[in-house]
Amino acid sequence: MSVFLVIIASYLIGSIPVSYLVARLWKGIDIRNYGSGNVGMTNVWRNAGPVAGVLAWAGDLGKGVLTILLAKHFGGxxxxxAAGIAVLVGHSWPVFLRFKGGKxxxxxxxxxxxxxxxxxxxxxxVWLAVVGLSGYVSVGSIAAVLAIPLLIWAFHLEWPYLVLGILVAALVIYKHKPNIKRLAGGAEPKIKRKFW
Structure with missing residues (x-):
């Protein structure tokens, strides 16, 4: 399989709207019309329940794992x-949801x-610790993605992975701009303790 086909396949895997499908099948709702409107685990959790949230999280995480395991068979x-970047672009800008996806x-x-x-x-x-201490999923998410490039460097991984970590961390923070504005204005909702 050529590199081009690996990247296209990775993008399409990323575009599978797991959170949308879980909310639709579990609760019969279009998650884009509820809460923040974001197609992601936190919004599914808040509006379709903890079980649906965990399923959405597992599916989104699984897309990343599956893509990398496949890509390792076709190149270094x-x-x-490149496949990692493609699956993340697909997740955030999915062709199946008119290019409006998760974070x-x-x-x-x-x-x-x-x-x-x-x-x-x-x-x-890092994500669990920061969310547990702060009560904000967005703060935990930002902390985790900022930690990843540092961890890649600390573990002496190859340079393409460091590029991946830095680029995607920047994209994730960009996607969290509305959350950052709400945090600055004191309007960002905390996760309810009953979820723990």
């Missing part, structure tokens, strides 16, 4: 990193975990 770090965090962790499991696990721990 450059191909794997990449769960899929990004899946990508990184499939590249280097310790990095993915530490990033997940």
């Amino acid at each position: 770090p450059e191909v794997v990193a 990449m965090v769960a899929t990004f962790v899946g990508v990184i975990a499939a590249i280097a499991l310790p990095v993915g696990l530490i990033a997940a721990v």
